[in-house]
Amino acid sequence: MPRKILLLLGAAGMAGCSGGGSSDGRLIQMPPGDAVAETVNGIAVPQSLLEAVARQHNLHLDRPQQREQALNLLTDTVLVAQAAQSAGFARDPQFLADVEAARLKGMADAGVAAFQKQTPVTDEMLKAEYDAQTARTGAIVYDFSQLLFADEATALQAQGDVLAGKPFAQVFDAWRGKARQAKAFSRVRVDQIPQPLAEALAALKNGETTKVPVKTEFGWHIVHLDAANPYTPPAFEQVKEGIRHSMQVRIGQERIKKLREQANVEYPAGSAAPAPVAAPANVAAPADAKKD
Secondary structure, eight states: OOHHHHHHHHHHHHHHHTTSSOSOOOSSOOOTTSOEEEEETTEEEEHHHHHHHHHHTTOOTTSHHHHHHHHHHHHHHHHHHHHHHHTTGGGSHHHHHHHHHHHHHHHHHHHHHHHHHHSOOOHHHHHHHHHHHHHHHOSEEEEEEEEEESSHHHHHHHHHHHHTTOOHHHHHHHHGGGSSEEEEEEEEOGGGSOHHHHHHHHTOOTTOBOSSOEEETTEEEEEEEEEEEEOOOOOHHHHHHHHHHHHHHHHHHHHHHHHHHHOOOOOOTTOOOOOOOOOOOOTTSGGGTTOO
16 A cells, blocks of 8 residues: 555544644544545544545556455545554654655645646647647657767767778777767667757768867767668657647646745755756766666
8 A cells, every 4th residue: 555645545644643733533534525436443434535545556446346446545545544643653653754744745746737627728729739740750760879078078989990891880889988978779769869969960960070179068978870870759649749749748847946936945054056957868868878
Protein backbone atom coordinates (compact mmCIF):
# COMPACT_ATOMS: atom_id res chain seq x y z
CA MET A 1 0.00 0.00 0.00
CA PRO A 2 1.50 3.37 -0.97
CA ARG A 3 2.52 5.39 2.03
CA LYS A 4 1.16 8.54 0.41
CA ILE A 5 -2.47 7.44 0.79
CA LEU A 6 -2.02 6.58 4.45
CA LEU A 7 -0.52 9.97 5.21
CA LEU A 8 -3.14 11.90 3.29
CA LEU A 9 -5.95 10.18 5.13
CA GLY A 10 -4.43 10.51 8.56
CA ALA A 11 -2.75 13.88 8.34
CA ALA A 12 -5.34 16.27 9.67
CA GLY A 13 -6.78 13.97 12.31
CA MET A 14 -3.45 13.07 13.84
CA ALA A 15 -2.32 16.68 13.75
CA GLY A 16 -5.44 17.61 15.71
CA CYS A 17 -4.68 15.01 18.37
CA SER A 18 -1.16 16.39 18.79
CA GLY A 19 -2.44 19.68 20.14
CA GLY A 20 -1.06 21.66 17.20
CA GLY A 21 -2.27 22.49 13.72
CA SER A 22 -5.87 21.57 13.04
CA SER A 23 -8.30 21.37 15.97
CA ASP A 24 -10.37 18.78 14.11
CA GLY A 25 -9.53 15.36 15.54
CA ARG A 26 -11.43 13.31 12.96
CA LEU A 27 -9.40 10.74 11.09
CA ILE A 28 -11.17 11.54 7.81
CA GLN A 29 -11.78 15.26 7.55
CA MET A 30 -14.34 15.67 4.80
CA PRO A 31 -17.71 17.45 4.84
CA PRO A 32 -20.66 15.29 5.97
CA GLY A 33 -23.49 14.26 3.69
CA ASP A 34 -21.58 12.25 1.13
CA ALA A 35 -22.65 8.71 0.34
CA VAL A 36 -20.81 6.10 2.42
CA ALA A 37 -18.61 3.55 0.63
CA GLU A 38 -17.88 1.54 3.80
CA THR A 39 -17.68 1.87 7.58
CA VAL A 40 -14.40 0.84 9.22
CA ASN A 41 -14.44 0.38 13.01
CA GLY A 42 -17.30 2.84 13.24
CA ILE A 43 -15.80 5.44 10.90
CA ALA A 44 -17.85 6.21 7.80
CA VAL A 45 -15.68 6.35 4.71
CA PRO A 46 -17.18 8.59 1.97
CA GLN A 47 -17.79 7.33 -1.54
CA SER A 48 -15.84 10.31 -2.89
CA LEU A 49 -12.77 9.07 -1.02
CA LEU A 50 -13.14 5.68 -2.66
CA GLU A 51 -13.36 7.42 -6.03
CA ALA A 52 -10.20 9.37 -5.24
CA VAL A 53 -8.30 6.19 -4.36
CA ALA A 54 -9.54 4.58 -7.57
CA ARG A 55 -8.26 7.54 -9.61
CA GLN A 56 -4.89 7.41 -7.90
CA HIS A 57 -4.48 3.79 -8.92
CA ASN A 58 -6.17 4.06 -12.32
CA LEU A 59 -8.95 1.72 -11.23
CA HIS A 60 -12.49 1.77 -12.63
CA LEU A 61 -15.25 1.41 -10.07
CA ASP A 62 -17.72 0.22 -12.69
CA ARG A 63 -15.64 -2.93 -13.07
CA PRO A 64 -16.37 -5.30 -10.14
CA GLN A 65 -12.84 -6.66 -9.75
CA GLN A 66 -11.25 -3.22 -9.84
CA ARG A 67 -13.86 -1.83 -7.45
CA GLU A 68 -13.00 -4.62 -5.03
CA GLN A 69 -9.33 -3.77 -5.38
CA ALA A 70 -9.99 -0.08 -4.68
CA LEU A 71 -12.09 -0.95 -1.63
CA ASN A 72 -9.36 -3.19 -0.27
CA LEU A 73 -6.79 -0.42 -0.72
CA LEU A 74 -9.06 2.07 1.00
CA THR A 75 -9.86 -0.29 3.88
CA ASP A 76 -6.19 -1.07 4.49
CA THR A 77 -5.34 2.61 4.39
CA VAL A 78 -8.00 3.54 6.94
CA LEU A 79 -7.04 0.64 9.22
CA VAL A 80 -3.36 1.59 9.27
CA ALA A 81 -4.24 5.24 9.80
CA GLN A 82 -6.49 4.29 12.71
CA ALA A 83 -3.73 2.17 14.21
CA ALA A 84 -1.20 4.99 13.80
CA GLN A 85 -3.59 7.41 15.48
CA SER A 86 -4.28 5.02 18.36
CA ALA A 87 -0.57 4.35 18.84
CA GLY A 88 0.05 8.05 19.36
CA PHE A 89 2.53 8.37 16.52
CA ALA A 90 1.43 12.01 16.17
CA ARG A 91 3.47 12.81 19.29
CA ASP A 92 6.60 12.35 17.15
CA PRO A 93 7.44 15.65 15.43
CA GLN A 94 9.14 13.86 12.52
CA PHE A 95 6.07 11.71 11.97
CA LEU A 96 3.90 14.83 11.88
CA ALA A 97 6.30 16.48 9.46
CA ASP A 98 6.11 13.48 7.12
CA VAL A 99 2.33 13.54 7.31
CA GLU A 100 2.15 17.26 6.65
CA ALA A 101 4.56 17.03 3.70
CA ALA A 102 2.36 14.36 2.12
CA ARG A 103 -0.81 16.38 2.81
CA LEU A 104 0.64 19.49 1.20
CA LYS A 105 1.88 17.52 -1.79
CA GLY A 106 -1.55 15.98 -2.24
CA MET A 107 -3.19 19.40 -2.07
CA ALA A 108 -0.68 20.86 -4.52
CA ASP A 109 -1.09 17.98 -6.98
CA ALA A 110 -4.86 18.31 -6.85
CA GLY A 111 -4.52 22.09 -7.20
CA VAL A 112 -2.42 21.75 -10.35
CA ALA A 113 -5.01 19.38 -11.80
CA ALA A 114 -7.73 21.92 -10.99
CA PHE A 115 -5.73 24.72 -12.65
CA GLN A 116 -5.40 22.57 -15.76
CA LYS A 117 -9.16 22.05 -15.88
CA GLN A 118 -9.67 25.80 -15.71
CA THR A 119 -7.74 26.08 -18.98
CA PRO A 120 -9.38 23.51 -21.27
CA VAL A 121 -7.31 22.25 -24.19
CA THR A 122 -9.46 22.31 -27.33
CA ASP A 123 -8.92 20.32 -30.53
CA GLU A 124 -8.00 23.58 -32.26
CA MET A 125 -5.27 24.19 -29.69
CA LEU A 126 -4.03 20.63 -30.08
CA LYS A 127 -3.85 20.91 -33.87
CA ALA A 128 -2.00 24.23 -33.65
CA GLU A 129 0.51 22.69 -31.25
CA TYR A 130 0.89 19.67 -33.54
CA ASP A 131 1.59 21.92 -36.52
CA ALA A 132 4.13 23.91 -34.52
CA GLN A 133 5.87 20.74 -33.33
CA THR A 134 6.07 19.21 -36.78
CA ALA A 135 7.53 22.47 -38.10
CA ARG A 136 10.21 22.38 -35.40
CA THR A 137 11.12 18.73 -35.97
CA GLY A 138 11.92 19.25 -39.64
CA ALA A 139 11.94 16.64 -42.38
CA ILE A 140 15.25 14.91 -41.56
CA VAL A 141 16.46 12.63 -38.78
CA TYR A 142 20.16 12.08 -38.16
CA ASP A 143 22.30 9.11 -37.15
CA PHE A 144 25.58 10.51 -35.85
CA SER A 145 28.42 9.96 -33.43
CA GLN A 146 30.08 12.63 -31.36
CA LEU A 147 32.95 13.35 -29.04
CA LEU A 148 32.05 16.06 -26.56
CA PHE A 149 34.87 17.83 -24.71
CA ALA A 150 34.77 20.19 -21.77
CA ASP A 151 37.40 22.55 -23.21
CA GLU A 152 38.32 23.83 -26.66
CA ALA A 153 42.00 22.96 -26.44
CA THR A 154 41.35 19.23 -26.04
CA ALA A 155 38.68 19.32 -28.73
CA LEU A 156 41.14 20.96 -31.16
CA GLN A 157 43.72 18.25 -30.47
CA ALA A 158 41.19 15.54 -31.29
CA GLN A 159 39.99 17.52 -34.30
CA GLY A 160 43.59 17.60 -35.51
CA ASP A 161 43.55 13.82 -35.86
CA VAL A 162 40.44 14.09 -38.01
CA LEU A 163 42.05 16.73 -40.21
CA ALA A 164 45.16 14.55 -40.50
CA GLY A 165 43.01 11.98 -42.29
CA LYS A 166 42.45 9.42 -39.57
CA PRO A 167 39.08 7.58 -39.83
CA PHE A 168 36.59 8.95 -37.34
CA ALA A 169 36.20 5.52 -35.72
CA GLN A 170 39.89 5.55 -34.81
CA VAL A 171 39.71 9.10 -33.50
CA PHE A 172 36.60 8.19 -31.49
CA ASP A 173 38.32 5.22 -29.83
CA ALA A 174 41.53 7.14 -29.18
CA TRP A 175 39.83 10.15 -27.54
CA ARG A 176 36.75 8.72 -25.86
CA GLY A 177 38.57 8.38 -22.56
CA LYS A 178 39.25 12.12 -22.45
CA ALA A 179 35.82 13.17 -23.69
CA ARG A 180 32.99 14.32 -21.50
CA GLN A 181 30.77 12.24 -23.74
CA ALA A 182 31.49 9.69 -26.47
CA LYS A 183 28.29 8.36 -27.91
CA ALA A 184 26.43 7.33 -31.05
CA PHE A 185 22.91 8.66 -31.57
CA SER A 186 20.22 7.42 -33.93
CA ARG A 187 17.15 9.04 -35.47
CA VAL A 188 17.70 12.40 -33.79
CA ARG A 189 15.47 15.31 -34.80
CA VAL A 190 16.73 18.87 -34.97
CA ASP A 191 14.45 19.95 -32.13
CA GLN A 192 16.23 17.50 -29.80
CA ILE A 193 19.68 19.06 -30.05
CA PRO A 194 21.21 22.54 -29.68
CA GLN A 195 20.83 24.74 -32.74
CA PRO A 196 24.59 24.98 -33.53
CA LEU A 197 24.77 21.19 -33.57
CA ALA A 198 21.73 20.96 -35.84
CA GLU A 199 23.26 23.48 -38.22
CA ALA A 200 26.54 21.55 -38.29
CA LEU A 201 24.78 18.28 -39.10
CA ALA A 202 22.76 19.91 -41.86
CA ALA A 203 26.02 21.03 -43.51
CA LEU A 204 27.52 17.52 -43.53
CA LYS A 205 27.12 14.74 -46.07
CA ASN A 206 26.82 11.12 -45.00
CA GLY A 207 30.21 9.88 -43.80
CA GLU A 208 31.62 13.36 -43.17
CA THR A 209 33.00 14.80 -39.92
CA THR A 210 32.95 18.41 -38.78
CA LYS A 211 36.14 20.31 -39.69
CA VAL A 212 36.12 22.40 -36.50
CA PRO A 213 34.64 21.69 -33.06
CA VAL A 214 31.09 22.96 -32.58
CA LYS A 215 30.50 25.04 -29.45
CA THR A 216 27.23 24.62 -27.49
CA GLU A 217 26.23 25.15 -23.88
CA PHE A 218 27.40 21.59 -23.18
CA GLY A 219 30.96 21.98 -24.47
CA TRP A 220 32.84 21.39 -27.69
CA HIS A 221 31.51 18.75 -30.11
CA ILE A 222 33.25 16.81 -32.86
CA VAL A 223 30.46 15.24 -34.89
CA HIS A 224 30.49 12.52 -37.53
CA LEU A 225 27.34 12.09 -39.63
CA ASP A 226 26.52 8.45 -40.35
CA ALA A 227 23.23 9.01 -42.15
CA ALA A 228 20.56 11.64 -42.75
CA ASN A 229 17.17 10.13 -43.50
CA PRO A 230 13.75 11.56 -44.38
CA TYR A 231 11.38 11.90 -41.44
CA THR A 232 7.60 11.71 -41.56
CA PRO A 233 5.91 12.74 -38.31
CA PRO A 234 3.15 10.53 -36.91
CA ALA A 235 -0.41 11.42 -37.83
CA PHE A 236 -2.20 13.95 -35.64
CA GLU A 237 -4.70 11.42 -34.29
CA GLN A 238 -1.87 9.13 -33.19
CA VAL A 239 -0.24 11.76 -31.00
CA LYS A 240 -3.24 13.91 -30.11
CA GLU A 241 -3.63 12.66 -26.55
CA GLY A 242 0.09 12.83 -25.90
CA ILE A 243 0.08 16.45 -26.99
CA ARG A 244 -2.92 17.11 -24.75
CA HIS A 245 -1.05 15.68 -21.77
CA SER A 246 2.10 17.70 -22.49
CA MET A 247 0.06 20.89 -22.88
CA GLN A 248 -1.74 20.24 -19.60
CA VAL A 249 1.59 19.68 -17.89
CA ARG A 250 2.87 22.94 -19.35
CA ILE A 251 -0.24 24.76 -18.12
CA GLY A 252 0.48 23.53 -14.61
CA GLN A 253 4.15 24.47 -14.84
CA GLU A 254 3.32 27.95 -16.08
CA ARG A 255 0.89 28.45 -13.20
CA ILE A 256 3.55 27.37 -10.71
CA LYS A 257 6.08 29.70 -12.33
CA LYS A 258 3.63 32.61 -12.09
CA LEU A 259 2.87 31.85 -8.46
CA ARG A 260 6.59 31.77 -7.68
CA GLU A 261 7.16 35.09 -9.46
CA GLN A 262 4.35 36.70 -7.44
CA ALA A 263 5.35 35.15 -4.13
CA ASN A 264 7.39 36.73 -1.37
CA VAL A 265 9.73 33.92 -0.30
CA GLU A 266 12.22 34.64 2.48
CA TYR A 267 14.91 32.44 4.01
CA PRO A 268 16.46 32.54 7.49
CA ALA A 269 19.62 34.59 7.97
CA GLY A 270 22.62 32.64 6.77
CA SER A 271 20.58 30.35 4.52
CA ALA A 272 21.21 30.59 0.80
CA ALA A 273 18.30 30.58 -1.62
CA PRO A 274 18.12 27.47 -3.83
CA ALA A 275 19.42 27.71 -7.38
CA PRO A 276 16.84 28.00 -10.17
CA VAL A 277 15.56 24.70 -11.51
CA ALA A 278 17.60 23.68 -14.55
CA ALA A 279 15.90 22.99 -17.87
CA PRO A 280 15.72 19.30 -18.87
CA ALA A 281 18.86 18.13 -20.61
CA ASN A 282 18.47 17.29 -24.27
CA VAL A 283 19.79 14.38 -26.28
CA ALA A 284 23.32 15.74 -26.59
CA ALA A 285 23.77 16.78 -22.98
CA PRO A 286 26.69 15.51 -20.88
CA ALA A 287 24.16 13.72 -18.67
CA ASP A 288 24.00 11.07 -21.38
CA ALA A 289 27.72 10.39 -21.22
CA LYS A 290 27.38 7.05 -19.46
CA LYS A 291 24.83 5.67 -21.89
CA ASP A 292 27.34 4.30 -24.42
